[in-house]
Structures are given as C-alpha cells and as structure tokens.
Amino acid sequence: MDKSEPKEAIAISLAKKQQEISISQFFEKNRHLLGFDNKRKALMTTIKEAVDNSLDACEEAKILPEISVEIIDMQNERFRVIVEDNGPGIVKNQIPKVFAKLLYGSKFFRLSQSRGQQGIGISASVMYAQLTTGRPAKITSRISKDHPAHYYELHIDTQKNKPEIIKEDEVVWEKEHGTRIELDLEASYQAGNQSVDQYLKQTSIVNPHVTIIYTNPKAEQIIFQRATDNLPKEAIEIKPHPYGVELGRMMSMLKMTEARTLQSFLSNEFSRVGSGTSKTICENAKLLPNTSPDNMTREMIEQLINGIKNTKLIAPPTDCISPIGAELLEKGLRKEVNAEFYATTTRPPSVYRGNPFIVEAGIAFGGNQSAEEPVNLFRYANRVPLLYQQGACAVSKSVINTAWRNYGLSQSRGALPIGPCTIVVHIASVWVPFTSESKEAIAHYPEIIKEIKLALQEVGRELASYVHKKKRVGLELEKRGYITKYIPYVGEALKELLGLKDIDERKVEEYLKELLEKKRGSIDDLEFDPSKNEEYDEEYAKIGKESDDESDDKSEKESDDEKQTTLD
C-alpha cells in the first residue's frame, strides 16, 4: 500500500487539473463550429441568427414579419449590428436566458419545421461580441401595448453558462410588440458572394411574406418588400417517430416521461404508435409491456431500439411540413434571375430516419446568364439560405450526381453542370440534418439525396423539353430564313420575265412570305426578351453580387473550393 501511494498522489494531482468545462468555454475555443471562423463570416452569422430567430417568432405568432437590419461601421473593424422585429416579444424573465445562455431554447425538444434548432445561435453571437469587444448585448423587448418594454444589457458568464445582467430597465418604446438586439462586434464588411447582402436577398427570395429593411455600413437603405401577405402554412409540431430516435435520446425521453409502463410510454410519446403497435414493439424487443420506464437499463433500451427496427411502422405524418410552393419559388427566382425559362417543383413528402421532409427545386435557364460558367446553385434549408460549405452539402452532391447532359447542359464527371442556369434547392424538415452546428451544409442521408435528385430530374425534364424545343424552333427559323432569302429573286425574275411593275414585284414577295408563314405554321417566339419578365428587378438582382475587395472574396471562394475537393 505504501508503494501505491505515489500513484495515488499523481492521480490526485491530475484530478486537481480536471474540472468541468462549461459549454460556453468550449465554444469560446471552437467558435468556427458555430460559424465565426473569420470576421466577415462572423458578421453574416450574427445577422443570420438574429433574423432567423425573428422570423421563427413572427411566424409562430402569425405575424407578418417586418425586420429591420442595420450595420453601423464603428471603425477599426468594429461594427454595431441592430436587428429589430415586430414579433411577439419575450417575457421579461426569459430575456436574459434566451440571449445569454447557450443551449437555451424552445426548439430543441420538439419537432417542427423552424429555422432555429438548438438554441445556440443568438447567444453564441452575444458571446462572440462580448469576446471581441467586451461590450454587452443590448436587448429591448415588449410583448404587448399593455406591458412595458424591457431593456437589458447582458453578458454571458462563460464559466457557468449563465446570463450576467449588467443593466435592466423599463423603457418607452414606440413598438407595441417586438424585440430589438444591439451587438458590437469585431467584423469585416464586404459585399458580394457570401455577404450579409446576399444572405438577406436570398432570404427574401424564399420568404416572400417577409419585409426586410436593411441599412448597410455605407448607410444605404435597401428594402426587400414582401411579395405576398399570406403567411406560410403553419408548421405543426409532431412527436418523434420511433425510427428516428437514437439511444441517448431514448434514454432521456424515458427519464422524462410521465407514463407508468413501457407500452403507454411508446404510444404517448411517439407518433404513429398506438397501443397495438406498442405491444408489437414490446414483443419484438422481448420486453414486458408493463415494464416501468424508470427501470429500463441500458441493455433493455438497446433491446427496445432493435425491437423498433424490427417493427413495421407507418411513416410519420407529413402535413407538418410547410413548403414554399412551386409558384412562389418561381416568383422568387424571377425576381432574382432574368431568364428565358423557369421550372419549379415541390416533391411529395418523404422520410429519413423517422423525420419527414420535403424537397423543392427550381431552375432558371438562359437569359443574361453566362453559358461558360458552372451553374449558380442556391441552397436553402427551412427557408434559410446556405452560403458556405457548398462542396460538403448533400445538395451539391445531388446536383453533381444528376445527369444534366440529358437535360441539355454540359457537365464533366464529378462537377457541377455548365450552362446559363440557376438551380435552387430547398429542403424543409422538422429536423434538418446539418453537418455542423453552424448549419452550412446538409448531411448526406441517402433518402435526402434521392429526393433531391428526383426533384432535380423533374425540373431537368422540363428544361430538356424547353431546350429541345428551342433547338427545333431555331432550326425551323433557320429554314425559313433560308427560304426567305430567295424570295426577292423570285420576285425579281418574275418582274423581268413578265415586265411587272415594282408594286407587283413587292406584292409577289409579300404574298410569298405570307404563303410561307401559312404553309409552315406559326412558331412560338422563343427569342429571349429581357423585358418580358415583369418580376425581374435589376437593382434587386445586383444586391450581394458586387464586390468591393476582389482578392478577399477570391480567397473565400478558394477555401470553399478546397473543402469541396477534400470532402467529396
């Protein structure tokens, strides 16, 4: 025992170093996981988190969102970001937790289509601001005209992952309800690809019910006006489907349930499980239906999960998903891209790992788009544009794996197709599987990839028939042009042969042209007319495309390309 003492002593000294790491501390060191890799991205992510929260809150409260976003340049790479919404507001005592406690949120434990999922985003932004400028987040929120507006200045205690209230007050606010957040952070602003401007614009494309008033650091105001007064169909909350629940989640669900028996636990807590199905699961899991959830051991829970796998279950309900709809998607595309041809589709709902999801795709072909460049790809998840990590995303993989040559675009192996084309893919789900917490790329689930491909093939087929028709019309026009070229010589010869007057000669030519039109039938005019698209807004389309600093933009792109090659 004496000899073992030194060992113990080492263990004790080691134990002194071992301590609980708060989640805030973890993310402080791993800020890239949340989308704060660099200063430019930090600005975009901060605004994205604030806007996503506002939109979720407004839609939940059935309020047509009107969001003001303001970026003020404070010099020395410091920016003040102010996001204000007309949402339902937040009750007083929740405000500190919502904004200054990581993993505090309403959306993690429920399944419904929303932008936010984990309750990390906005508090991570608050933390980032605090880390880079030391300044507190300033929050104002009001829930109705009968209540006062509450004002908070908050820090996050990163040790304890707890809000630290610097200042709290009741203030006068002209808004009846809504929330306003003001953050000072270290950042860099740059227009162009992957910018705040692009994010806000792409948000407005797929959220036609939203008005965003955006003031950029140059103090220029841009208003993204809503295109419809109809809120999207309400996203319905559903219970989890047994197929999608993994061991850890099952354990915590068993701990929290109020059910007395395993059978009632299954039928109460899951969708698509009645008492009959519940019994079958128990049989397949070789567990007694009247087992108390409290008494379930790890082994039993594994048995239960295997039992679920071996039981045939109806797919989860899918009416809980609210797609944008093919029509509105096309409207959004028309606004952004002045093309000759548009096609959009909304797939029927499908299921991955017990989670229902819907894929929508759209394509805009021709017009003033470049024919020599790879297609433009817009990715969306639950109406949120995804601007980073294109190469790692299941959407890109699906686009690459679709045989675009069949649809009239050129494509080399393992690459995006080349052509004058913009492709939009939207995935709506109660739980979108992102590859990381920064929610930049969608994970490669085979079911999701398959659905995306089917959607792309649908719009691809429409594109192919348009491209072929265009070719056909082109050929016919060429033939007519050829024939028309010789008509004057027929007139001339007849004039010489019969001594016709000039007027008769012209008549001959005119009649022959008429005859040609009649005999060969009318053809659709497929010439691209830029003024035909009434939805298109040139000024609007420019937003997020201009670039102040070429070199920086380029490096951003390159790093993204790199990811593409390594992750594919």
Add this chain to the structure above:
Amino acid sequence: MENVVKKIKEIADDVYKKILKKKYPELHMPLRSLQNVKYDPKEGYFELVGKEKGRTMSVSTIKTFAQSLKMMSLSKELVETNDIATKREAYYVSKNWGDARFVSQPESDTVMDDIEAMLMVNREQIGFIPEEKGGDVAGKLIVIDKDPDTGKVIKIDCTKFGSGAYSIPSSVEELKFETEAKFVLAIETAGMFQRLVKHNYWKKANCILISMGGVPTRACRRFIRRLSDDMKLPVYVFTDGDYYGYFNIYRTLKVGSGNAAHINKYFCVPRAIFLGVTPQDIINYKLPTHPLKDVDIKRGKDALKNDPFVHHYKEWQHAIKQMSELRARAEQQALAKWGLNFVIDKYLPEKLKNPKSWLP
C-alpha cells in the same frame, strides 16, 4: 425562236398567277435520268416516260426554284436580243444574282438542262451554247459551210488537213455534206484517231474518221446523225473494251442518255453499230488486259439491272456477262501488242468483214 419566248412567258405567268391566288407556285420539269426513259426500238432512242420533278418553296428546292426563274429570264433576254451565251458565261452572269448565284458551273449547267427539258427544246434554241468543240473529222467528206461575215458558201474538204483534222462546230444544223465514203468510223480516243489519220486509213478503207474524244458532245452526235441520215452512211463505233466505252460513249451516241432524254430525239444515231473492242475481241486477239475494279463490276451490274437499252439487247447482256467472267477490260491501244499497225492491217479489216463480230 419567238415560240420559245412565248413558252417561257407562259410558264412565268403560271407561277405569277399561282402566287396571286396565294397558292404555292411550282415549276415542273421532266426527270432527267435513266429511270425516266424507255428504249423505243422502232425509233431507236431513249424516250421520256413522263416522270416529273417539281421545284417550289421548300428548303431543298427554293434556291433552284429562284435560279430557274432567273435562268429563264436570262434565256428570254438572249433570245429577244438574238444573242448567245456559253454555258460558262451563263454561270458568270449568275454571279450578279446575289444569294441566288451559282456556286459552281455544274449547278448552272443542271438548271440550264432542266429549262431545256421543261421547254422541250435544244439548248441552242434558248440562247446557250457549249464551249466544247464537237470532235475531229478526217477523210472523204466535204463539209459545206458559210463564211460568218459574207455568208458565202465554203466547201471544206476533210481529206486536205494532212496530219490535222476538221473540227466540228458547236452548231451543225446549217451544214451540208458531200461524200463518196462507204462508212463513218467513230473513234473514242484521240490517240487511235491520230494513228489512223497518219497512215491515211480513210483512203485505204474509203471512209470518214471521227474522233469523239470520250463521250461525244451534242454537236458531234448531231453531226454523225446527219451523216447517217442525209448521206445514208453506216456508222461504226470503235471504243475501248470497257463499260465506259460501251455505255457512256456508244450507248449515248446511239440512243441518247437519261440525263438529256428530252433531246435524244435529235441527238441519237439509231443506226450506229458497235465494232469493237468487244469482250469476244479480248479473247480472240489475246489482248493484254486490266483487271476490273469493284466500281467496274458494279457498273456492269447496274447496266444489266437499270439500262433499258441493255434490257432490249440480249447481245449486250451476253457481252456484259462475258466481261464480268473475264474480270478484265482492254484498251484500243492494246492491239499494238501485235505491232503498231496491226489495227490497220488486220483488226479493222477483219472486223468490218465480219458482221457477226459486231454488237447492236
């Protein structure tokens, strides 16, 4: 000549009226090919059977439609002003027609032949003349022509050209003849003609020698036809022993071609007789030969299948079969194997004496 202008105007008027009625205008012309002729043994030439081709405002025919009308207009102008244009000149005139111009002369020749066929007249009647001269003549023939300036009669004695020859003009209609020759010998190659002239073969055989220089021109065919008709002279044809000599040269001379079927009536020589070189000659005279190429064999098969002239004559069918068994052809000059003058001393006299060695 006015008749031609009237016909041209009628056709043009028809096109014009169709257009005014808002109907598709069309030009119709006889199809000029072997598929559209039949051999009439009584008349002795290929006759059109009436298949037509049309030109209208389709992608494939609009250009030639416009060109045909322009060519008709040029023809009308030529006839009205009593002018002529060679085929090549007509081609160059078209260079002023903008997009409707001809790219190459065969194109303009084809359109010209079509108009000729459409009007059923000879190309000279619509103002166009060929460049090529008609062929060479030597021997016992006096050609009576007129001085182009004075109109005075000129007598041309074809025995008086020494080692040279009289050249057949492009238009032979106005010529008259005097002769005491017994026959006409029409020869494929200029080389053989030279040899026969050099050795005054015409004197020995009392005949007229004509060099056709390959496929005989229209003038040459008409010239021989007139000797055959007016002077009642037998015409013997002497070509290489191959399908080109048999069909492109001899058959065209005798009954006409598919391509110019509309004018065969005037340009055929129905009484022409094939003297040699026949496949049987190749065997009999043990002539040096060249092997038949695939295209030659195909040409023989084609003739058996599609040529109405061959269909009519068993002798020719037999000759083709014989040649395809030989798998060989022989040139006129191959007779030189037996000495340079073997053709004069032996071959021609023997052949002329033996009608059984001829082909119809």
